[in-house]
Amino acid sequence: MQFATWNVNSLKVRLPQVLDWLATHPGMTALAIQETKLEDHNFPRAAFEDAGYHVVFAGQKTYNGVAIVARAPLEEVTINIPGYVDEQKRVIAATVNGVRFICAYMPNGQALDSDKYPYKLSWLKALTTWLTEELIAHPRLILAGDYNIAPEDRDVHDPKKWVGQVLVSPAEREAFADLLSLGFVDAFRAFEQAEKSFTWWDYRLFGFKRNAGLRIDHLLISPALAPALTGCAIDVEPRRHERPSDHTPIWAGFAE
Numbered sequence: 001m002q003f004a005t006w007n008v009n010s011l012k013v014r015l016p017q018v019l020d021w022l023a024t025h026p027g028m029t030a031l032a033i034q035e036t037k038l039e040d041h042n043f044p045r046a047a048f049e050d051a052g053y054h055v056v057f058a059g060q061k062t063y064n065g066v067a068i069v070a071r072a073p074l075e076e077v078t079i080n081i082p083g084y085v086d087e088q089k090r091v092i093a094a095t096v097n098g099v100r101f102i103c104a105y106m107p108n109g110q111a112l113d114s115d116k117y118p119y120k121l122s123w124l125k126a127l128t129t130w131l132t133e134e135l136i137a138h139p140r141l142i143l144a145g146d147y148n149i150a151p152e153d154r155d156v157h158d159p160k161k162w163v164g165q166v167l168v169s170p171a172e173r174e175a176f177a178d179l180l181s182l183g184f185v186d187a188f189r190a191f192e193q194a195e196k197s198f199t200w201w202d203y204r205l206f207g208f209k210r211n212a213g214l215r216i217d218h219l220l221i222s223p224a225l226a227p228a229l230t231g232c233a234i235d236v237e238p239r240r241h242e243r244p245s246d247h248t249p250i251w252a253g254f255a256e
Contacts, residue, residue, distance in 0.1 A: 001029040001097060004251035005144035005217055006238075007105070007200075011036040011067070014245055015044055017238060019051055021249065022069065028251070029071060030096050032103030032144040035245075036065030043067070058089040066092045066103045066145075076100075084126040091127075093134075099225065100138030102131075104145035109166035117166065120148070124175040131182060139224035143184065146200075146247060147218050151176045151186070155215035157196065167216060183223035187232040187252040188215070199234055200247045207246075208239055219252045228254040 002025070008014040011033065022028060036043065038059045048055040048069055058079040059065035066089060068074060074094035081091055093102040104127065107120035135141055149172045153159040162168045180186065188197075198213025207213060221229055232252040239248040 001099070001254040001256060002027050002251055003030050003032075003099070003101060003142050003144060003219065003254070004028055004249050005032040005034070005103070005146070005219060006249040007034040007146040007217060007245060007247035009035050009037075009245040009247065011038055011044065011065070012042075013243060015047060017241055017244070018069075019047065021235075021238060022051065022053070025251070029099075030074075030101050031069045031249075032101065033067040033069065034065070034103065034105035034146045035063075036067055037062055038065055056092060056094055058092050060087075060089045064089045064105055066090060066105055068092055068094050068096075068101060068103050070094075070096045070101075072096050081123075081126050081130050083130070084123070086123070090123070095138065098140060100134065100141040102134070102141065102143045102145075104143060104147070106146065106148045108148045109169075109172070111166060112164065112169060120166075121171055121175065124172075124178075128175070128178050128182070131179070135182060135222055139222060141222040141225065142252075143179070143218075143220040145218070146216060147176065148216055149173065149176045149218075150214045150216050151218075154195070155198070157198065157210075157212045157214065167214060179220060184220035185223070185226040185229070187219040187221050187229055188234070188250065190221075190226075190229055191232055197234055199250055201239065203246055217247055217250050219250060221252065225254065230255055 057067035109120040199217035201207035
């Protein structure tokens, strides 16, 4: 089995790239997609179904939006964090091949003095509380998505430049650590990886060419599923495309 996550930063723009990527990764069990930026009536369901995939989605106009694309049927679909009132479409979960696959687009926070920052921390707390329960109901679980958190300085191209900014603040990193305390394994860090490995690069100032990036897209694996983990890698190739997303996919493989 293989599971991946990709913030596509507009599925309307990046749909051909997503379909091409799936076609070149035929062993992919499921792909979590963030920032679809599409209302549900505009979601290209037929394009995925015609390519042989099942798909579930939850979107809104212009912002946010999440989806899961899979070869097998997607069951027990949940949209948003149960019990947490939020108009923003940031979470969708489904069970596929016996694995609970959660696609999350976590808030950015904007700035430490922004009212969006406490919203981010509140949202992360609600997510962690829900996952405590979800892990009991679904021991084989993957939390995939754009976390908007670089967990450590080695996940940042220039840590000194990022001091005092969102994505790297102590409170955000503590929230990430709270997820790990539930028993989750950071799939990427479960293996030896090259230095300066990132999943996001700013469009400005030739960020990708300079590899001035951040590792903010993650796959966290539950304790019950972790022993089956066989590999995890970032695929930088899509970031080289014309009109790319500013993020690139990361995937993890599992023994059947």
